[in-house]
Amino acid sequence: MRVIITGGGGFLGKALATRLLQRGHLSADGTDERIDRITLIDVVPPDGLDDSRIAQLTGDISDQRLLERAVDAQTTSVFHLAAVVSGQAEADFDLGMRVNLDGTRALLEVCRAAGHRPRFVFASSVAVYGGHLPPVVLDDTPLTPQTSYGTQKAIDELLVADYSRRGFVDGRSLRLPTVTVRPGRPNAAASSFASGIIREPVNGEESICPVDRATRMWVISPASAVGGFIHAHDLPGERLGSNRSISLPGLSVTVGEMVDALERVAGADAVARIRWQKDARITTLVDTWPGTLDASRGRSLGFPQDDNFEAIVRAYVESREKGR
Amino acid sequence: MRVIITGGGGFLGKALATRLLQRGHLSADGTDERIDRITLIDVVPPDGLDDSRIAQLTGDISDQRLLERAVDAQTTSVFHLAAVVSGQAEADFDLGMRVNLDGTRALLEVCRAAGHRPRFVFASSVAVYGGHLPPVVLDDTPLTPQTSYGTQKAIDELLVADYSRRGFVDGRSLRLPTVTVRPGRPNAAASSFASGIIREPVNGEESICPVDRATRMWVISPASAVGGFIHAHDLPGERLGSNRSISLPGLSVTVGEMVDALERVAGADAVARIRWQKDARITTLVDTWPGTLDASRGRSLGFPQDDNFEAIVRAYVESREKGR
Numbered sequence: 150m151r152v153i154i155t156g157g158g159g160f161l162g163k164a165l166a167t168r169l170l171q172r173g174h175l176s177a178d179g180t181d182e183r184i185d186r187i188t189l190i191d192v193v194p195p196d197g198l199d200d201s202r203i204a205q206l207t208g209d210i211s212d213q214r215l216l217e218r219a220v221d222a223q224t225t226s227v228f229h230l231a232a233v234v235s236g237q238a239e240a241d242f243d244l245g246m247r248v249n250l251d252g253t254r255a256l257l258e259v260c261r262a263a264g265h266r267p268r269f270v271f272a273s274s275v276a277v278y279g280g281h282l283p284p285v286v287l288d289d290t291p292l293t294p295q296t297s298y299g300t301q302k303a304i305d306e307l308l309v310a311d312y313s314r315r316g317f318v319d320g321r322s323l324r325l326p327t328v329t330v331r332p333g334r335p336n337a338a339a340s341s342f343a344s345g346i347i348r349e350p351v352n353g354e355e356s357i358c359p360v361d362r363a364t365r366m367w368v369i370s371p372a373s374a375v376g377g378f379i380h381a382h383d384l385p386g387e388r389l390g391s392n393r394s395i396s397l398p399g400l401s402v403t404v405g406e407m408v409d410a411l412e413r414v415a416g417a418d419a420v421a422r423i424r425w426q427k428d429a430r431i432t433t434l435v436d437t438w439p440g441t442l443d444a445s446r447g448r449s450l451g452f453p454q455d456d457n458f459e460a461i462v463r464a465y466v467e468s469r470e471k472g473r
Numbered sequence: 474m475r476v477i478i479t480g481g482g483g484f485l486g487k488a489l490a491t492r493l494l495q496r497g498h499l500s501a502d503g504t505d506e507r508i509d510r511i512t513l514i515d516v517v518p519p520d521g522l523d524d525s526r527i528a529q530l531t532g533d534i535s536d537q538r539l540l541e542r543a544v545d546a547q548t549t550s551v552f553h554l555a556a557v558v559s560g561q562a563e564a565d566f567d568l569g570m571r572v573n574l575d576g577t578r579a580l581l582e583v584c585r586a587a588g589h590r591p592r593f594v595f596a597s598s599v600a601v602y603g604g605h606l607p608p609v610v611l612d613d614t615p616l617t618p619q620t621s622y623g624t625q626k627a628i629d630e631l632l633v634a635d636y637s638r639r640g641f642v643d644g645r646s647l648r649l650p651t652v653t654v655r656p657g658r659p660n661a662a663a664s665s666f667a668s669g670i671i672r673e674p675v676n677g678e679e680s681i682c683p684v685d686r687a688t689r690m691w692v693i694s695p696a697s698a699v700g701g702f703i704h705a706h707d708l709p710g711e712r713l714g715s716n717r718s719i720s721l722p723g724l725s726v727t728v729g730e731m732v733d734a735l736e737r738v739a740g741a742d743a744v745a746r747i748r749w750q751k752d753a754r755i756t757t758l759v760d761t762w763p764g765t766l767d768a769s770r771g772r773s774l775g776f777p778q779d780d781n782f783e784a785i786v787r788a789y790v791e792s793r794e795k796g797r
Binding site for chain 1: 566604613614616617618619624628631632634639
């Protein structure tokens with residue numbers, strides 16, 4: 150198998166590549182096949198992935214020529230994770246359209262040109278939902294996104310569905326919950342605090358929480374997100390039918406419950422490092438996303454799910470200790 | 474008011490221009506204002522619109538330079554009707570994407586660049602619906618189009634909504650039922666027969682019906698469609714809120730009921746001119762569209778509605794006699 154990961158320099162892309170290298174195989178149409186090559190595409194080359202199966206391409210995913218160099222007749226699998234994050238796509242409309250819409254379309258086009266219908270796993274987001282949402286969002290709740298990021302992801306899902314229907318790719322769009330705990334530094338995602346309020350206190354640093362304790366979020370661990378990408382790849386197309394968009398099973402937790410879990414794992418000292426300082430811009434963006442989804446389709450398709458938020462915090466603390 | 478009509482050379486665009494010339498005014502923010510100029514953009518220049526207020530631009534709506542010449546700081550109103558029809562967008566994927574997606578985006582971009590948030594009335598379609606539909610499709614039934622045409626229209630609606638939310642345009646997307654009876658000749662729309670099985674028999678010609686009598690369709694007369702465009706333009710934005718997509722009230726009729734209405738208006742001789750010759754490709758496309766919608770939102774917003782299909786046939790016969 151020859152695999153492409155866009156956004157391969159990012160945290161999730163790197164975690165996916167690492168897991169694929171360990172696993173050594175992917176399945177297409179029911180049979181496991183060895184992974185020969187993983188090409189990572191990103192604006193920043195990833196570090197620390199030292200393996201002869203890894204190739205790297207540095208550049209912008211809206212650059213069609215770069216993509217033409219990456220995808221060829223041997224490419225079996227594309228994991229499309231590259232994106233401009235929510236806060237940035239709201240602040241810079243043109244950048245978001247170029248990367249999140251034109252980039253996805255360019256990638257679908259080179260896959261189509263390759264002519265052999267590669268597997269195409271697309272990282273969508275619960276930000277495709279918005280506006281007047283029911284208390285529990287269903288897989289088939291209509292998409293009325295209230296952010297440019299969510300709009301671009303919803304458009305990409307429509308493209309993945311039509312390119313799949315026409316036989317240009319064999320696509321799967323995963324609506325990702327907010328991924329937490331991400332390591333590293335805060336980023337421009339409106340949801341960045343969902344990692345920050347756990348990560349920084351565990352690391353002995355202050356963190357600002359820009360939303361209320363009552364804010365409800367739909368979250369997933371990095372491990373379950375990566376597991377979801379691989380599971381989506383290996384699922385036979387006939388199990389999906391014409392509906393190529395799947396909500397990954399997440400956990401519905403309030404920010405208060407997240408902080409309580411932090412206290413149980415890391416103590417009151419850690420919690421005391423959180424500064425509650427409401428930010429209207431971030432609150433507005435986050436409030437447009439659903440806090441609870443019915444992910445029964447994703448569960449019935451066998452996607453992995455986290456047990457509870459405390460387990461997510463513990464997994465982060467352990468990975469941090471291992472990384473030392 | 475300075476008005477742009479894309480697809481201004483087509484039947485609906487010309488009918489809209491004619492009605493606007495007769496009416497003489499449009500409303501923005503509650504006050505009627507005189508129409509000074511109507512610019513028609515189309516690949517084919519329209520004939521028979523002899524009025525000093527009419528200007529014409531010939532070219533492709535995905536040509537950004539052409540659009541820049543058309544839309545300026547004086548443009549108050551854009552009616553975007555230009556499109557590659559359903560059958561053609563299915564047969565030629567690239568053409569559909571270029572005109573139906575890139576063209577709409579280019580037009581939204583020049584409106585945004587104009588900087589004063591013009592009214593933007595977009596002709597969408599019930600083809601945005603598809604797949605496993607409920608017996609009665611609601612305004613908020615999720616969009617899972619099963620044609621490239623429907624996919625492109627659904628993407629355009631998402632763009633119109635986000636451009637409106639960001640204040641780049643003041644947009645309204647109308648989901649048009651199948652418009653019948655269109656004068657002229659058959660076209661590449663999969664729904665072309667819905668006009669043909671009335672028009673040709675009335676004109677003493679044979680017509681092929683490629684679907685069963687039981688096929689249920691959601692239809693609207695040209696007059697109600699044109700009335701809908703103008704009503705959508707004049708509606709104050711606050712009545713729409715963040716939901717900028719509206720299903721126009723149509724009639725739910727089977728092809729058999731359409732033919733029965735033809736018999737009542739034009740006699741059994743006319744009906745005998747229909748040849749029933751099933752076409753699998755057209756049947757497949759048409760069957761993905763909803764036959765019955767709940768258009769209560771459109772009705773409560775005051776959009777015009779046809780009384781019954783017989784009245785639509787009679788109106789066509791009368792317009793034909795007047796045109797002689």
